[in-house]
Amino acid sequence: MRIPLRLIAGTLCRFKSGELQPRRRNLIRRLGLCRTLTTITGNVFFGYGEEPITKSFQVQIVDALRSGERSRASSLLLDFGNGNQSLQADDFVYILKYCATSPDPLFVMETWRLMMEKEIGLNNKCYFLMVQALCRGGYLEEACNFMKFLGENHGIYPLLPVYNCFLSACAKMKSIVHANQCLDLMEQRKVGKNEITYSELLKLAVWQQDPSAAHEIWKDYIKRYSLNIISLQEFISSFAKLEDLKSAYEALQHMVALVISGKHLVSLHSSRLDIPIPSKVELESPNVQSKENEQLLALKFDIDAFNTDNMLNKHKNLPAMKALRWSFNDVLQACARARDYELAEQLITLMQNLGVLPLSRTYDGFVRAIIQTRGFAAGMKVLKVMEERNLKPYRSTLASLSVQCSKELELDLAESLLEQVCTFPHPYPFNALLEACDTMDQPKRALRILAKMRQLKIQPDIMTYELLFSIFANVNFPYEAGNRLSHVDSRKRINAIEMDMAQNGVHHSHQSMKNLLKALGAEGMTTELLQYLHVAEKLFFRTNTYFGTPIYNIVLRSLVNAAESDTAILIFKNMKSSGLQPNAMTYNIMVDCCSYIRCFKSGCALLSMMVRHGFIPGTSTYTALIKILLKYDDFDEALSLLDQASLEGCQMDVVFYNTILRRASEMVRIDIIEFIIERMHRDKVQPDPSTCAYVFSAYVDGGFYNTAIEALQVLSMWMISYEEITLEEKKIEYEDNFVLSDDFQAESRILQIFKDYDEYLAVALLNLRWCAILGFPISWSPNQSQWVTKIDS
Structure with missing residues (x-):
């Protein structure tokens, strides 16, 4: 039913004059007829609600x-x-x-x-x-x-x-x-300008990472305004973000002094227009600071000067305390980024003295600042304190602790901490644990870490894939050579990783390609190695030749190790023709290649080329040259080359000496064996398991069985330590638990040492236990051995 417009208008007029009954007046209000009529008629003012x-x-x-x-x-x-x-x-x-x-x-x-x-x-x-x-x-x-x-x-x-x-x-x-x-x-x-202007300019200075601009704003501000809690909080936060810890700490001191003085009322920024932009002349002339700022900035902040027993208790309910706590947090976060554990510890002590209760964010900055120097144990103590105070740690706190545990190879604790992380936006703590898994050769744990990442829906980054290639792309390395079955398995793993990369839109990096090529070389998969070399050439070398030489070095080393000398020489020529300059490692690899083709002349030519290009021959170069000479059993020239290398200041390593010992053992050259061992002992080059094997085999093949056992004992002791004091200290522990133990689990305990990556110690203890089982007495004073006296003479 339509209501006539005149009736509505008349009703509203009576409504305004007060002639209507109260019930009808309320009905009109509820129906909104006043507003409706105003819209219809276009009148400007027409009773209740007109617009x-x-x-x-x-x-x-x-x-x-x-x-x-x-x-x-x-x-x-x-x-x-x-x-x-x-x-x-x-x-x-x-x-x-x-x-x-x-x-x-x-x-x-x-x-x-x-x-x-x-x-x-x-x-x-x-x-x-x-x-x-x-x-x-x-x-x-x-x-x-x-x-x-x-x-x-x-x-x-x-x-x-x-x-x-x-x-x-x-x-x-x-x-x-x-x-x-x-x-x-x-x-x-x-x-x-007013305070808001300075605040916005400060934000711009922080984004530009311009500490000098922030300091100019600070100086200009304190000349014209009285410092308050809000302004100090902004400056402290800005200095902290700019990693200017000194300025942030000084501003924090002013803030504490302001709160202690009682002038800490938190006021909003003033919008008054009271600071004209000065000319250059005005800027150069000194400006008088406000009296309050002079007093505040001149205050020497010394915590001992104040009564620190519940000093700020009367202010705990004020907003100033909240601002003060957050400013402490900002500076602690900056300490974490700067790894300044000393200032972080000072700040925590200062908060305790002032009665400012730390929060989870406070401990987050503190933990991340101290663990990088004090180690994960210090961080775990702080975590325990948080638990006692019913404070839940931040995800970043747990992640940082996990990363530090991974760096210190505490894999169980690192994984346990990551299990407590419900969500996390970045893969870096998982990458750190994957890197530790790679170091400790624990692929099963790495699979669990990947499963955790999938569970939390954390997208892997390129570093994740770099580590996956390093952990999973090779199957048998380093203890077994590749075979057909391991090659099939390796191909499947590489394809799976690359498919996952494609799904996540991640492309190969220089490091991921290097890790992939290393894995293929370790497996002896030379066909796939060359295929991926061509992929790398398309990806990297056309845009940046800097990446080329390290990748070629990996391929060349793998080919030489696989005795693919002709292919290695062809790749080396292609490398030079494409404009890539070989480095010292490249020349060392190719000199080593000459040992496989038995061409000392080519090795010398490469050495000459190396020197012309400004590379000084090192231990690896001389090791490769000696390998060529030993192919011809030319021990005299090999020892002459040893003397030359020594005169040129090369620091000989165990690999260098083992190269000579290996061939001497094969030829049962006892004189060479004893000469090299004496040089190693004199140069304090610690033997390794290969040294023990070569020396022992030479004496056994020569029919000197007792000498073989004696030499094995001495070399095993030297693998533990050259210092007789250290051996004497370890004697009881090693004899009771490993060497002379009647426990059937002794060998298992030694193998556990091997799993913990102390290979030298594990092999040394196995050798000594084997000698004891054969009935030979164990002497923990190797330098008093008749064999040592003989080789020294």
């Missing part, structure tokens, strides 16, 4: 924008501008407010265009809302041009909040160019 027609149009336009009907909103805006009513800037405020909060910079520009066409002058309120909408929408260039245009052509009075709004947008969008344009505009129009 101007301009507001009604604005509401309709905003409703259309909220509904996403932009074409309808534009049409309504056009009708609004073409109406008969006289419009002013205030008639657009409701639309502009919506555009500023949405934000909707495009409709603001449309509104401004209409206002210009209708020659409607802007006021400061509309001006601010328009700039705000453009800034929040990311239209900084348009906002800047808008500010310039209005200032030049419309004479709008320069409002500091407008410029602060623009600077805030520049800080959020990290646009230094627009910020500088704004500052130039402010200087041209003599617009001053």
Whole structure:
């Protein structure tokens, strides 16, 4: 049923005059008839709830924008501008407010265009809302041009909040160019600064990582304003983010002094315009600091000067305490990034003395600062303290502790800490544990870590895949040679890893390709090795030849180890023809290749080429040359080369000496064996299991059985230590638990030492136990052995 318009109008008139009964008046209010009639008739004021027609149009336009009907909103805006009513800037405020909060910079520009066409002058309120909408929408260039245009052509009075709004947008969008344009505009129009201006400029300085700019803002600020908790908190946070620990700590000291003095009321930033931008002359002239700042900055902060027993208890319920605690946290986080454990410990002590209770974030910064120097054990103690105080550790705290445990090869604890992490945005703690699994050769644990990453939906990064190639791409290395079965398994693993890389959009890096090539070389898969070399050439060498030589070195070493000398020589020639310069390692590998083709002349030519290119021959070079000479059983030349290398200052290693011992053992050259052992003993080069094997085999093959056992004992002792004091200290422990033990588990305990990657000690104890089982007495003073006396003479 339609209600006649006249009846509605008459009813409303009676409503306004008070002639209606109260029940009918309430009914009219509930039905909203006043507002309805106002919309229909277009009257400006008409009783309860009436609104101007301009507001009604604005509401309709905003409703259309909220509904996403932009074409309808534009049409309504056009009708609004073409109406008969006289419009002013205030008639657009409701639309502009919506555009500023949405934000909707495009409709603001449309509104401004209409206002210009209708020659409607802007006021400061509309001006601010328009700039705000453009800034929040990311239209900084348009906002800047808008500010310039209005200032030049419309004479709008320069409002500091407008410029602060623009600077805030520049800080959020990290646009230094627009910020500088704004500052130039402010200087041209003599617009001053207030505390908000300094706050936004400080954010820009932090984003630029410009400590000098932050210090200039600090100096300028304290000249003109009294320091308060809020301003100090901002400066402390900024200095901490800039990793300027000294300035952050000094500002923190001022903050503590301010709280202790009782002048710590937290006030919002003032928006008053009281600081004009000075000229260069004014900047150069000294400015008088405020009296309060002089007193505060001159205060020598000495914790012993205060009564630290519950010093701040009376302030615990104040917002100042919360700000103080967060500032401590900011500086501790900076200590963690700078690995400054000493300052972190000072801060924690200071908080305790002041009665500022640490929170989880406090301990997060403290733990991450100290564990990198003090080790994971110190961090675990802090974790225990947190547990006693019912504080839940941050994910970053657990992750950092896990990383440190991984670095110290405490894999069980590292994995346990990661199990407590429910979610984590980055793969770095898992990568650290995978790296430790690679070091400790624990692929099963690595699989569990991968499963945990999948469970937490953590996307692997390139470092993850680099480690996966290192852990899983080779099957038998280092203790067994590759075979057909292991080659099939290796191919499957490599394909699976590369498929996962493709699914996650991760491409090969230089390191991942190196690890993959190493794995293929360790398995002896030369065909696949060459195929991936061609892939690497396409990926890296065309854009950056720097990556080429290390990758070629891996391929060449693998080919030489696989006795593929001809292929290695061909690859070496291709490498040089493609413009890649060999390095010292390349030459060493190719000299070693000459030992397989038995060509000492080629080795010398490579040595000469190496010297011409500025590389000094090292131990590896001489080892490779000696291998060539020993192919011809030329021990005299080999020992002569040994003397030459020694004269040139090369530090001989066990691999160098083992090269000679191996051939001497094969030829049962006892004289050479004893000569080399004497040189090793004199140079303090510790023997390894291969040394023991070569010497023992030579004496056995020569029929000197007792000497073989004696030499084996001496070399095993030297593998443990050259120092007789150390051997004497370890004698009881090793004899009771390993060497002379009647326990059937003794060998298992020795094997556990081997699994813990103390290979030399494990082999030495096995050798000594075997000698004891054969009935030979064990002497823990090897230097008193007759065999040692003999070789020394």
